[in-house]
Amino acid sequence: MNTIKLSGMKTVVAMLSMILFFQVAAAQKSKVIPSESKVVVLGTSNIHDWELTAESFRGNASFTTENNRLKSADNFSFTVTVEGLKSGKGGMDKNTYKALKSREYEEITFQSAGAAEIGEITTGKYRVEVQGELTIAGVRKKVPLTFTAVPGDGIRLSGKTVIRMTDYNIEPPTALLGTIKTGETVTVDLNITYK
Numbered sequence: 001m002n003t004i005k006l007s008g009m010k011t012v013v014a015m016l017s018m019i020l021f022f023q024v025a026a027a028q029k030s031k032v033i034p035s036e037s038k039v040v041v042l043g044t045s046n047i048h049d050w051e052l053t054a055e056s057f058r059g060n061a062s063f064t065t066e067n068n069r070l071k072s073a074d075n076f077s078f079t080v081t082v083e084g085l086k087s088g089k090g091g092m093d094k095n096t097y098k099a100l101k102s103r104e105y106e107e108i109t110f111q112s113a114g115a116a117e118i119g120e121i122t123t124g125k126y127r128v129e130v131q132g133e134l135t136i137a138g139v140r141k142k143v144p145l146t147f148t149a150v151p152g153d154g155i156r157l158s159g160k161t162v163i164r165m166t167d168y169n170i171e172p173p174t175a176l177l178g179t180i181k182t183g184e185t186v187t188v189d190l191n192i193t194y195k
Contacts, residue, residue: 030155030194032059032078037192039080044183052096056084061112061194063155070126070151076112078192095173099165101137109135113142118149125150128157136168147190154195161188 039054059078064071082102087093100108112132119127126149134143147159164185165172172182 028064029060029062029075032057033154033193033195034058036154036195038190039192040189041085042187042189043185046181050087050092050182052085052087052093054080054084055086056081059192059194061155063151063194065151065155068124068151070118070128070149070155073116073118073128073130073149073155074112074114076110076116076130076132078110080108082106082108092173099170099173105136105138110143110145121148124152134163136163137170139168141167154193156191156193158191160190162186163188 116130
């Protein structure tokens with residue numbers, strides 16, 4: 001009789017251990033927290049450098065962590081509202097919206113196309129490489145993105161990517177009758193918190 005009780009106890013302990021493991025290592029769908037995130041577009045011109053800050057954006061991703069270690073990342077989606085990009089200069093903003101065809105295409109979107117590749121850089125810091133489709137002004141292109149990820153209270157991702165505007169059929173904006181011309185590439189600097 002004691003043998004039966006002991007066997008039953010082992011089964012219960014094993015089941016509880018499995019349930020606990022799956023809870024700890026389960027993938028969690030997380031959302032971008034805009035108040036703890038920043039997205040900036042950096043560009044150049046023949047006169048001076050410029051930047052736009054995204055004031056309206058959202059996104060989701062699925063992360064699996066175990067003992068505060070990042071195990072997997074998947075299902076990245078990210079959306080920026082075109083007319084939520086602000087430079088602090090109304091004329092420049094208008095030219096940007098016109099170049100990005102904001103009346104026809106209100107959003108810039110990214111959607112991942114599979115699970116990210118993850119490598120540990122140092123303890124608590126990871127390299128995350130994700131492939132996906134970036135859509136700007138109605139043109140969709142496959143692009144790779146690379147981030148540094150730090151798990152903690154949520155997942156903090158940071159990274160930069162260079163975009164060539166002409167790849168998306170966008171004519172780099174000009175101002176003052178063409179005397180100010182922007183460069184063909186922009187750098188998107190992302191610092192995003194998912195929770």
